[in-house]
Amino acid sequence: MNKKLFIYLTFIGLIGLLFSCEKDETKAVLSANPIAPTIVSMPDLTLKRANGLNILEFVGTAIEPGFQASVTYYLEACAKGTNFQDAILILSDKQALSFKITVADLDGILLKKFPADLVSSIDFRIRAVLSLSSGTGSYVYSSATKTADVKTYGPPALSLTVAGKLQTITSPGDNKLYSGWIYTDGTPFQFTNNDDGKKYGGVLVAGEVSCALTENGPAIALEAGAYNFTADINTGKMKLTVADVTIGIIGDAVGGWGDDTKMVFNFTDRTWNITKTVTAGGIKFRTHNSWAAVNVGYNPAGADLNNLYQNDGKTDSKDIKDIAPGKYNIKLYLETTPMKVVFTPTN
Template identity: 30%
Template sequence: MKTYFKYIALALLLSFGLVSCKDNENWRIIPYEPEPAAPIDGPEQLYVVGAHQGWAPDAAVIGKLYPVDAEGNYAGYAYLNGEYKCISQQNWDGPNYGAGSTEGTLSTIENAGNLTAEEGYYYLTFNIKELTYAAQLVNFGVIGDATPGGWNEDTNLVYDPADLKLKVDMTLTDGTIKFRANDEWDVPNGDFGLGDSDGKLAPKGGNISVTAGDYQIIVDLSTPDYTYELIAK
């Protein structure tokens, strides 16, 4: 008998709930909205100016560093050849980031010295809050069983200042390729393979399948949307 009354009570509760929801004109489904991304406390990007591009802050083609968090960290790939600075807008109005008083530090004072780097392609990290930076040399090449050097020898990519991309013309066989820096596999920020679709690159991604032929290979690391192209010749 107790079980019988329990079922009756449950039926009444369900019936009341359905009627209540139906009769409530304000009842609605609230869609899920993800939390907004943390705001960037700084410029949208930093511009890399220096001897490598004629000290032209307003250049149409210019290397950039992009924010990676809300803590003042910026990062990006850029070609350098001698002295350089990073600036927050495409003029000298500032803030501009030059050499600090010790290695690895930055200064925003008006007469701050220039940063220096030997010629090459670099992964740059700047923190505009703590005023620190690092410049990591990452000269990239193509490697894989589809290349003349197989998995033992890289074919170097060459920087093109006209569009900030890395390029090389070469003959490939059926097989796979990847891109790595400094002829090594353990270089931080220096190992790229296939991303989530053809033409996309991802750090430590998988091998990229290719078919035999003559190609211009183009790698673009100038924005966080890393890409590659194989253009048949």
């Protein structure tokens, strides 16, 4: 009986050993040189609103780690040459053979990092993350980078070129209602619809703040300055409304508190500029003909040209009173933090 029991137990042990060996033989072993995924082809990346529902396809190949593994693939993009330090995720999937996305969806993703209506050089890659069931962690392998010129599109826009600069007003709701800020040097202009090429113009009577818009209408004439525009090009309702938001300099040191003198906007450094003779007295900066929006001067906490203050509705800005009499090129920075102004004496 004991002999039979011994033989039986020995037999069970041999079977266990056999299965253990088989398990060891099929154990997942990561290849010393896994073959990374690749990007085989990319679609035309000149994105257009009219093609918003079209499907774009990025074709790739899978990683070959040397065994069957759980893999997640990430299609990523970054500005050319930045080595994916600030990568943006386009798609993720359990396979890398085909990443599909609509034109509109890709455009929306890329607009988070890249400017609208311009061509950007963008690097793309497929990044594979292998998860091992053995609990030894994850391994990451990336494809070689592929670079493409990508043109995104922003909201529907009416554009014009004036003051040497292409400028736009946009329709975020895509409902033919456009709005935006424009600076003009006084050159008459028409609006051009970026989607269909149609042109719009009208006659804005001096002193009026609105006029009818017509397709192929006359060029719109405005005094030099900055304006907030709203334009409605819905059939039967076409209308343009403008509000003068030019920045002016005012004060008894520059001609009096009764009226301001318009300044000139510089697109390069985004400053407001004027050459002006300064006498004894105070200076402030404001929206043309109004204190309601911009009302900038010294900070109540201290007189510092590099730390100007905007009236917050509770505490007023202070007059700038310590500029020595003379003629100056005056440069006002309203888009910096803090705001500042530079007075440079002229010869």
